[in-house]
Amino acid sequence: MVIKINYLVLLAIFSVVVFSSGALATTEIICASTTSTENSGLFSYILPIFEKKTGIKVKVVARGTGAAIEMGKRGDADVAFVHAKEQEMKAVEEGFFVSRHDVMYNDFVIIGPNNDPAKIKGIKSTTEAFKKIAESSQFISRGDNSGTNTKELSIWKKVAIDPKGQKWYLEVGQGMEKTQRIANEKRAYTLTDRGTWLATKDKLEMVIVLEGDPSLFNQYGVMAVNPVRLSESAGAEKVPFIKYKEAMEFISWLISKEGQQAIASFKDKNGNQLFIPNAK
Amino acid sequence: MDSIIEAFSKAFTLIINFNAELLGIIFLSLKVSGTALVVATIIGLPLSALISFKKFPLKGLFISVLNTFMGLPPVVVGLFVYLLLSRSGPLGFMGLLYTPSAMVIAQTILALPIIASLSNSAIVSVEPIVKQASMTLGATTLQVSLTIIREARYGIMSGVIAAFGRVMAEVGAILIVGGNIAGYTRVMTTTIALETDKGNFELALALGIILLAISLFINSALHLIQKKGMAQTNR
Numbered sequence: 472m473v474i475k476i477n478y479l480v481l482l483a484i485f486s487v488v489v490f491s492s493g494a495l496a497t498t499e500i501i502c503a504s505t506t507s508t509e510n511s512g513l514f515s516y517i518l519p520i521f522e523k524k525t526g527i528k529v530k531v532v533a534r535g536t537g538a539a540i541e542m543g544k545r546g547d548a549d550v551a552f553v554h555a556k557e558q559e560m561k562a563v564e565e566g567f568f569v570s571r572h573d574v575m576y577n578d579f580v581i582i583g584p585n586n587d588p589a590k591i592k593g594i595k596s597t598t599e600a601f602k603k604i605a606e607s608s609q610f611i612s613r614g615d616n617s618g619t620n621t622k623e624l625s626i627w628k629k630v631a632i633d634p635k636g637q638k639w640y641l642e643v644g645q646g647m648e649k650t651q652r653i654a655n656e657k658r659a660y661t662l663t664d665r666g667t668w669l670a671t672k673d674k675l676e677m678v679i680v681l682e683g684d685p686s687l688f689n690q691y692g693v694m695a696v697n698p699v700r701l702s703e704s705a706g707a708e709k710v711p712f713i714k715y716k717e718a719m720e721f722i723s724w725l726i727s728k729e730g731q732q733a734i735a736s737f738k739d740k741n742g743n744q745l746f747i748p749n750a751k
Numbered sequence: 752m753d754s755i756i757e758a759f760s761k762a763f764t765l766i767i768n769f770n771a772e773l774l775g776i777i778f779l780s781l782k783v784s785g786t787a788l789v790v791a792t793i794i795g796l797p798l799s800a801l802i803s804f805k806k807f808p809l810k811g812l813f814i815s816v817l818n819t820f821m822g823l824p825p826v827v828v829g830l831f832v833y834l835l836l837s838r839s840g841p842l843g844f845m846g847l848l849y850t851p852s853a854m855v856i857a858q859t860i861l862a863l864p865i866i867a868s869l870s871n872s873a874i875v876s877v878e879p880i881v882k883q884a885s886m887t888l889g890a891t892t893l894q895v896s897l898t899i900i901r902e903a904r905y906g907i908m909s910g911v912i913a914a915f916g917r918v919m920a921e922v923g924a925i926l927i928v929g930g931n932i933a934g935y936t937r938v939m940t941t942t943i944a945l946e947t948d949k950g951n952f953e954l955a956l957a958l959g960i961i962l963l964a965i966s967l968f969i970n971s972a973l974h975l976i977q978k979k980g981m982a983q984t985n986r
Binding site: 501510514515532533546645649670701712 | 837838839843844846848849930931932933935945948949950951
């Protein structure tokens with residue numbers, strides 16, 4: 472008898488655990504985006520406004536830009552919100568995405584240890600700073616084909632240095648926060664978007680050593696997965712699962728006056744505006 | 752050292768005042784891992800009985816493979832399930848990627864070999880006299896099998912407990928197939944990983960303590976049942 476009761480208890484525990492939250496009434500789309508937009512808190516600020524207006528729930532999977540675009544190409548997302556314009560334009564050209572729009576911008580900054588061992592402070596040009604870091608310190612690279620990584624590699628290209636495999640160059644293959652953290656522990660330099668930096672700087676013993684160079688401009692764009700191209704590559708007649716209509720609704724809202732205002736009014740916990748809307 | 756102590760004290764404050772979001776995350780963890788465990792047991796128990804009672808070619812090899820799969824790297828399982836469930840994959844039409852169901856599938860794959868293998872060990876180590884006795888009493892093959900499984904139930908339970916520990920602690924697979932979507936597929940382990948990245952060590956640590964406490968609670972409950980039952984069997 473005792474055993475019977477115990478089994479009942481066990482069953483009760485399991486049934487509570489198995490209890491399902493039930494069906495969802497709203498339409499949902501998956502947005503492949505980047506750590507900088509998700510972890511800065513932007514999405515948790517603007518998405519409820521959008522959901523309230525349209526009833527569409529946007530679920531965000533935060534990856535690097537490269538991985539986010541790949542997600543769209545495979546049909547695992549309905550819309551991509553990323554920050555590497557060249558990569559985005561290429562994916563549009565290949566037909567995987569349509570309706571790409573500029574949404575907002577901020578900028579990249581170079582950060583380094585508090586005491587700035589490579590003496591980067593005072594240098595105005597990004598290329599000069601990169602050269603100096605290469606000569607006298609260590610650089611931590613995202614190494615993950617993200618928007619930040621793409622920008623960084625374009626700078627190395629400009630200064631005609633091939634950093635791959637160099638002793639002073641570490642490709643960590645991690646998100647922005649973890650990359651900053653590794654730079655922090657290793658007393659090294661890295662390139663970061665300002666949004667993530669403002670969100671994490673209190674926890675790091677690092678400072679901005681260079682900012683304001685026009686080449687550090689960081690444009691964010693949004694684009695919808697092209698269901699037609701996807702069905703071609705799948706060899707199917709039509710892929711019914713891409714929620715193109717809802718994705719376009721999301722894009723239209725982001726670039727509308729209302730969406731742009733929502734982005735502009737988003738502030739981090741210290742009251743900084745992280746993203747400046749610039750949809751045309 | 753100070754920072755660690757500080758983290759602990761902040762962690763406890765967070766636990767005392769824990770909010771709805773935190774509760775949601777804890778609940779989802781239990782739901783995903785619990786469901787995976789139930790599914791893995793439903794499949795794994797008959798499978799282990801089959802392995803234990805039937806003779807078939809390459810049985811030894813099969814058991815070795817099963818034992819090896821007890822150590823499946825979660826990221827590999829995650830990748831495998833991802834490719835399977837991706838819209839471009841064979842099961843893409845089901846639309847399961849980045850849902851709690853995908854996480855359940857991945858964790859079931861992780862739990863299954865542990866339950867099947869440890870149940871098998873428990874069943875084969877039941878005293879042969881049990882089998883002989885029940886046969887003498889005129890039991891059918893099915894009845895004999897059920898009697899043996901009943902004898903082995905506490906060993907089987909150890910397997911389930913071990914599998915529970917594995918899936919509750921797991922992060923690699925569910926991160927890949929769940930996508931760590933806030934409020935939807937974000938569970939305790941993926942939150943801990945994320946908050947550690949963000950440098951919110953207090954929150955990460957608080958979650959870690961809660962995770963351990965839940966595991967301790969469930970394991971104690973299971974252990975209690977096991978101990979009571981064993982005492983009764985031996986009486």
